[in-house]
Amino acid sequence: MENNTNTPPPTTTTSTPSSSTVSRTVLLILRVLTFAFLLIAFIILVLTKDDDADIKFKDIHAYRYMISTIVIGFAYNSLQIALSIFSVVSGNRILNGDGGYKFDFYGDKIISYFLLSGSAAGFGATEDLHRIFKAAEEPLNSFFGKANASGSLLLFGFIATAIASIFTSFALPKKAN
Amino acid sequence: MENNTNTPPPTTTTSTPSSSTVSRTVLLILRVLTFAFLLIAFIILVLTKDDDADIKFKDIHAYRYMISTIVIGFAYNSLQIALSIFSVVSGNRILNGDGGYKFDFYGDKIISYFLLSGSAAGFGATEDLHRIFKAAEEPLNSFFGKANASGSLLLFGFIATAIASIFTSFALPKKAN
Numbered sequence: 001m002e003n004n005t006n007t008p009p010p011t012t013t014t015s016t017p018s019s020s021t022v023s024r025t026v027l028l029i030l031r032v033l034t035f036a037f038l039l040i041a042f043i044i045l046v047l048t049k050d051d052d053a054d055i056k057f058k059d060i061h062a063y064r065y066m067i068s069t070i071v072i073g074f075a076y077n078s079l080q081i082a083l084s085i086f087s088v089v090s091g092n093r094i095l096n097g098d099g100g101y102k103f104d105f106y107g108d109k110i111i112s113y114f115l116l117s118g119s120a121a122g123f124g125a126t127e128d129l130h131r132i133f134k135a136a137e138e139p140l141n142s143f144f145g146k147a148n149a150s151g152s153l154l155l156f157g158f159i160a161t162a163i164a165s166i167f168t169s170f171a172l173p174k175k176a177n
Numbered sequence: 178m179e180n181n182t183n184t185p186p187p188t189t190t191t192s193t194p195s196s197s198t199v200s201r202t203v204l205l206i207l208r209v210l211t212f213a214f215l216l217i218a219f220i221i222l223v224l225t226k227d228d229d230a231d232i233k234f235k236d237i238h239a240y241r242y243m244i245s246t247i248v249i250g251f252a253y254n255s256l257q258i259a260l261s262i263f264s265v266v267s268g269n270r271i272l273n274g275d276g277g278y279k280f281d282f283y284g285d286k287i288i289s290y291f292l293l294s295g296s297a298a299g300f301g302a303t304e305d306l307h308r309i310f311k312a313a314e315e316p317l318n319s320f321f322g323k324a325n326a327s328g329s330l331l332l333f334g335f336i337a338t339a340i341a342s343i344f345t346s347f348a349l350p351k352k353a354n
Contacts (some may be wrong), residue, residue, distance in 0.1 A: 120293070120301065128237050169346040169347065
């Protein structure tokens with residue numbers, strides 16, 4: 001893969017496309033990171049089970065909520081990455097003007113809240129359930145360890161989306177004004 | 178309660194001081210609402226105990242995390258309300274210019290994440306713990322009911338802060354540009 005640095009810089013007048021290009025690139029990296037985190041979180045959570053104790057992730061309601069937030073975040077990030085690739089290939093955004101910036105702003109905001117709530121619900125359930133199972137001499141360390149690993153990755157996905165949300169908040173006015 | 182529709186519309190030139198005043202008032206109302214929600218959530222959570230089963234809210238780690246997010250949100254909202262009252266009384270903001278807007282923006286963003294994570298952790302723990310206690314023929318309905326009531330109020334506090342965060346995100350550019 002070669003770096004095409006020979007392309008001429010776009011002609012600019014009053015606006016600042018260079019900083020805009022940088023933040024677009026950072027945004028795309030953050031979305032790809034979120035995508036990767038959520039994918040691994042999903043795989044680990046699906047594999048969270050203990051055959052001896054006959055317990056699966058579906059038996060814990062908080063983990064079901066976790067997986068639904070992962071799927072929602074996954075769908076949103078796939079859409080955003082597809083839109084980014086389209087805008088790079090075609091040279092213009094599908095959602096032009098105010099609408100696109102507001103979609104990014106509200107999308108990142110709402111999805112970051114979803115991801116955080118999923119992660120927090122998972123950690124909250126794991127922490128206290130694990131203590132009860134330990135007290136009952138059936139620690140299920142591997143089961144809860146996997147759930148915590150998935151919750152951590154979901155938290156990383158949240159952090160990446162929250163940073164993206166800061167960028168899209170700052171990007172908002174440049175079009176709105 | 179009468180509708181005072183006789184007040185003349187404020188005279189505006191190029192900028193929009195009226196919309197800024199409106200959003201300041203809305204922000205103050207949202208912060209007072211959050212303050213009230215968190216205060217009641219705190220009181221209910223502290224009273225969450227069952228003497229027969231000898232269980233207190235401190236015995237559930239997720240509820241300890243809940244109370245710490247309530248205290249953090251409470252401190253932040255008290256500070257914001259104090260700053261608002263000062264700015265109304267003295268006629269100017271303590272945190273002038275960019276700094277004040279960025280403080281509002283990051284403050285609302287971070288505190289809304291804290292409140293949501295506390296609420297989600299509490300609900301996640303309650304849901305699955307309650308099922309285990311029910312299965313053990315010791316439902317503790319009143320105990321978990323109070324915890325859920327506190328979690329709901331914390332969620333309302335989050336919603337009010339999240340709406341405030343949208344306002345402070347939109348307010349950001351007007352100074353930054």
